[in-house]
Amino acid sequence: MNKTVNHKAWFLVLPVLVLVAFSAVIPLMTVVNYSVQDTFGNNQFFWAGLEWFDEMLHSDRMWNALGRQLMFSGIILAIEVPLGIFVALNMPKSGFWASFCLVLMSLPLLIPWNVVGTIWQVFGRVDIGLLGRTLENLGIDYNYTQSPLAAWITIVVMDVWHWTSLVALLAYAGLKSIPDAYYQAAKIDQASRWKVFRYIELPKMAGVLMIAILLRFMDSFMIYTEPFVVTGGGPGNATTLLSIDLVKMALGQFDLGPAAAFSIMYFLVILLISWVFYTVMTNLDKKGM
Numbered sequence: 001m002n003k004t005v006n007h008k009a010w011f012l013v014l015p016v017l018v019l020v021a022f023s024a025v026i027p028l029m030t031v032v033n034y035s036v037q038d039t040f041g042n043n044q045f046f047w048a049g050l051e052w053f054d055e056m057l058h059s060d061r062m063w064n065a066l067g068r069q070l071m072f073s074g075i076i077l078a079i080e081v082p083l084g085i086f087v088a089l090n091m092p093k094s095g096f097w098a099s100f101c102l103v104l105m106s107l108p109l110l111i112p113w114n115v116v117g118t119i120w121q122v123f124g125r126v127d128i129g130l131l132g133r134t135l136e137n138l139g140i141d142y143n144y145t146q147s148p149l150a151a152w153i154t155i156v157v158m159d160v161w162h163w164t165s166l167v168a169l170l171a172y173a174g175l176k177s178i179p180d181a182y183y184q185a186a187k188i189d190q191a192s193r194w195k196v197f198r199y200i201e202l203p204k205m206a207g208v209l210m211i212a213i214l215l216r217f218m219d220s221f222m223i224y225t226e227p228f229v230v231t232g233g234g235p236g237n238a239t240t241l242l243s244i245d246l247v248k249m250a251l252g253q254f255d256l257g258p259a260a261a262f263s264i265m266y267f268l269v270i271l272l273i274s275w276v277f278y279t280v281m282t283n284l285d286k287k288g289m
Contacts, residue, residue: 031260031263031264032260032264033260034256034257034259034260035052035053035257035260035261035263035264036048036049036050036052037257038051038257039256039257048257051257052257052258052260052261053261053264053265055258055261056258056261056262056265057265061245062242062245062262062265064237065237065240065241065242065244065245066242066269068238068239068240068241068242069221069241069242072155072156072220072223072241073217073220073221075156076156076159076160076163076216076220077213077216077217077220079156079160079164080159080160080163080164080167080216081167081209081212081213081216083160083164083167083168084164084165084166084167084168084170084171084212085167085168085171085205085209087105087164087168087171088167088168088169088171088172088174088175089171089175089197089201091105091168091172093175093176102169102172105165105168105169106165106169107165108161108162108163108165109162109163109165109166111162113225113226114225114226114229116158116162116225116226117158117225117226117227117228117229117230118229120154120155120157120158120161120226120230121229121230124142124144124154124230126142126143144230144231144235145231145234145235146235147235148235148236148238148239151230151231151234151235151238151239152238152239154230154231155226155227155230155231155239158226158230159220159223159226162226163216163219163220166212166215166216167209167212167216170208170209170211170212171205171208171209171212173208174201174204174205174206174207174208174209175201175204175205177204178200178201178204182200182204183196183200186200206281209281210278210281210282213277213281214274214277214278214281217273217274217277218270218274221242221269221270221273222243222270223241223243224241224243224244224247227239227241227244228244228247232244233245233248242266243266245262246259246262246263246266249262250263
């Protein structure tokens with residue numbers, strides 16, 4: 001039998017496609033245009049080819065920023081994913097306290113990024129901040145404006161405070177989808193708590209954890225507002241991540257060509273690493289690991 005295909009549905013999707021083309025594709029093409037041209041002002045452009053891409057590939061500045069960015073994202077994933085799972089495992093499964101914990105866990109996610117940066121900027125200040133003054137009174141040398149280690153600890157703790165809730169809520173949703181029969185069977189078999197987690201809970205959470213890892217990686221790799229508000233990329237270049245370095249290049253130095261090439265390479269790196277994450281996690285999920 002020949003199936004009748006109704007193409008009227010495309011008229012419902014068309015506005016979304018137009019909106020995406022206007023808000024994403026057109027700006028991207030503008031960046032591509034800048035990346036292959038040079039300008040001396042007065043809106044006069046000259047063909048530069050791949051010159052800016054070659055310059056960025058041989059730039060120690062970009063590779064150093066990429067190293068800092070990868071280290072930041074790695075630390076974030078190593079802390080937030082296990083911590084989010086731990087929180088989800090210890091949250092009440094039903095009743096008033098379950099609802100209370102869900103609301104409480106959602107609160108950090110509702111705070112705008114620039115406000116999060118401002119909160120931790122004030123919180124960590126040695127002169128007026130609660131954290132900074134407390135550590136100073138305890139004799140701990142903590143000043144994120146002068147110490148690279150303190151600056152890194154501040155932005156990492158800030159991101160963990162802000163986004164661990166997302167991982168916990170996704171893991172909690174995965175735990176809630178597990179039927180009680182699984183736990184009853186494990187109880188009959190006298191399975192240990194670790195075996196229940198390893199063979200029942202973790203496999204059932206694999207799908208949502210894959211989503212959590214992808215979301216947290218992409219967001220941490222593109223982070224800009226929070227560390228910029230807190231440290232401005234300092235002290236020195238200690239916390240100058242890729243996004244901060246790109247903004248400094250584009251707006252601070254007004255090097256549009258190199259900045260455009262930098263941004264395209266930045267986008268491709270995110271796309272490549274996200275694809276690798278997705279492929280690996282999908283294969284693990286298929287194997288039942």
